[in-house]
Amino acid sequence: MNKTATAKKPVFHVQDMNLWYGNNQALKNVNLEIPKNEVTAVIGPSGCGKSTFIKTLNLMIKRIPSVKLSGELHFNGQNILRDKVDLVNLRKQIGMIFQKGNPFPQSIYDNVAYGPRIHGMKKKKQLDEAVETSLKQVALWDEVKDRLNSSALGLSGGQQQRLCIARAIATKPSVVLMDEPTSALDPVSTLRIEQLISELKNQYTIVIVTHNMQQAARISDQTAFFLHGEIIEASDTDSLFSVPSDRRTEDYISGRFG
Amino acid sequence: MVAREQFQVELTALRGQIISLAHETEKMLEKAMEALYNQDIELANEIIAYDEQLDEKELKINEDAILMIARQQPVATDLRRLIIALRISSDLERMGDNAKNIAKAAIHLGENHGLTIHPALNDMKQTALKMVDLSVKAFEYEDITLARKLAELDDLVDNMYGEVVREMLEETATNPQKIQHIMQMAFSARYIERFADHTTNIGESILYLVKGETLDLNK
Numbered sequence: 166m167n168k169t170a171t172a173k174k175p176v177f178h179v180q181d182m183n184l185w186y187g188n189n190q191a192l193k194n195v196n197l198e199i200p201k202n203e204v205t206a207v208i209g210p211s212g213c214g215k216s217t218f219i220k221t222l223n224l225m226i227k228r229i230p231s232v233k234l235s236g237e238l239h240f241n242g243q244n245i246l247r248d249k250v251d252l253v254n255l256r257k258q259i260g261m262i263f264q265k266g267n268p269f270p271q272s273i274y275d276n277v278a279y280g281p282r283i284h285g286m287k288k289k290k291q292l293d294e295a296v297e298t299s300l301k302q303v304a305l306w307d308e309v310k311d312r313l314n315s316s317a318l319g320l321s322g323g324q325q326q327r328l329c330i331a332r333a334i335a336t337k338p339s340v341v342l343m344d345e346p347t348s349a350l351d352p353v354s355t356l357r358i359e360q361l362i363s364e365l366k367n368q369y370t371i372v373i374v375t376h377n378m379q380q381a382a383r384i385s386d387q388t389a390f391f392l393h394g395e396i397i398e399a400s401d402t403d404s405l406f407s408v409p410s411d412r413r414t415e416d417y418i419s420g421r422f423g
Numbered sequence: 424m425v426a427r428e429q430f431q432v433e434l435t436a437l438r439g440q441i442i443s444l445a446h447e448t449e450k451m452l453e454k455a456m457e458a459l460y461n462q463d464i465e466l467a468n469e470i471i472a473y474d475e476q477l478d479e480k481e482l483k484i485n486e487d488a489i490l491m492i493a494r495q496q497p498v499a500t501d502l503r504r505l506i507i508a509l510r511i512s513s514d515l516e517r518m519g520d521n522a523k524n525i526a527k528a529a530i531h532l533g534e535n536h537g538l539t540i541h542p543a544l545n546d547m548k549q550t551a552l553k554m555v556d557l558s559v560k561a562f563e564y565e566d567i568t569l570a571r572k573l574a575e576l577d578d579l580v581d582n583m584y585g586e587v588v589r590e591m592l593e594e595t596a597t598n599p600q601k602i603q604h605i606m607q608m609a610f611s612a613r614y615i616e617r618f619a620d621h622t623t624n625i626g627e628s629i630l631y632l633v634k635g636e637t638l639d640l641n642k
Contacts, residue, residue, distance in 0.1 A: 379496060382498065406498050406499060408499065408635035408636075415499050415500060418498050418499060419497065419498060419499060419500070419501050420430075
């Protein structure tokens with residue numbers, strides 16, 4: 166059932182992955198390849214395991230004590246479920262964006278410089294450059310360049326979310342995970358983020374969890390549909406939204422449940 | 424389980440409008456042929472006038488389908504349901520036009536033209552009506568087996584058409600004074616043949632709905 170249209174080399178290769186919260190199984194036998202420099206959308210009704218899945222990709226899920234995992238999760242060829250991995254280094258490579266922009270209560274500059282600093286960047290010139298490049302990539306530079314030292318909390322919701330994306334990409338990750346990044350934003354801010362995602366995929370591999378099916382259809386190359394912890398169907402987005410192969414996918418994307 | 428009840432209600436209503444439009448084209452062809460065989464000019468005029476109502480109904484289906492696309496943003500099969508509603512209503516409107524053209528031919532022929540309308544035209548009409556019936560059922564039940572049968576019946580109509588035109592051409596050689604009348608008869612045969620072609624287009628739309636791909640039944 167899990168077919169993926171992946172001509173490109175996969176960044177993640179998930180094989181027979183299972184996850185339990187205590188006795189409750191949240192992911193069942195998940196198989197998926199996530200191709201490089203593409204947008205993979207993860208859709209499904211609440212409680213289907215899509216957020217759990219995305220948090221597994223950077224092992225954030227392991228912070229929950231009751232979690233048990235089995236199967237294989239290869240990131241750039243390394244099985245990160247089995248092998249011992251340096252979590253700080255892993256998360257430098259895999260950035261994450263959450264539902265609501267969560268800037269630190271610091272200046273705009275310090276928010277973006279945070280990642281590079283903890284990874285050892287000290288020189289002001291280098292930091293200035295990293296901040297400017299990241300803010301330009303998220304199209305926020307022109308709006309904030311004159312108030313880089315103002316609090317990030319003074320930005321609008323859409324700007325805060327773009328700032329968080331800038332913060333995530335400032336450490337030059339290869340993957341950006343996004344967990345419903347626009348669900349708290351107005352339609353215009355949402356479209357700006359979507360536009361940004363389309364631009365960023367040239368440099369980053371993006372995995373986005375979204376409740377907005379039109380959004381998945383608009384911006385992703387590949388879509389995986391989760392239901393009750395299983396991937397029901399994963400294929401290229403054009404096929405999934407025009408001729409889904411599973412009745413449950415059709416019912417979900419047509420709004421008949423969920 | 425079932426969300427979007429309003430959308431479902433609207434889709435069902437739209438389907439009803441299309442089925443009723445199909446039955447009207449059926450009636451129009453039947454009556455147009457009646458006018459042709461019986462030299463009934465009054466009936467022919469009624470058909471021509473009625474075609475305007477058919478056009479309005481097609482327009483209404485289009486407007487409803489476009490509004491549903493705008494409001495409901497359907498995907499997959501639901502989207503194809505609305506796309507084929509647009510296509511099928513356009514085919515039905517053209518079928519109405521073909522029936523209207525037969526009525527016009529009846530008017531051109533006039534009364535007491537002394538010509539026997541070729542019985543094969545009636546056979547063609549019977550098959551064409553059977554095709555409408557089949558296409559309505561295929562549409563109503565989204566049944567691709569029925570849709571595919573339309574191709575076979577269309578071949579039958581095409582063959583009858585070829586035969587009847589050949590016979591008429593021969594007749595123009597022996598009775599050149601009747602050429603104007605025979606032409607009208609040949610045109611009418613062509614209108615029935617076109618009418619039948621549109622029902623196969625409906626069949627193609629149903630295949631597209633169910634399979635999500637475009638297939639040609641007119642080959």
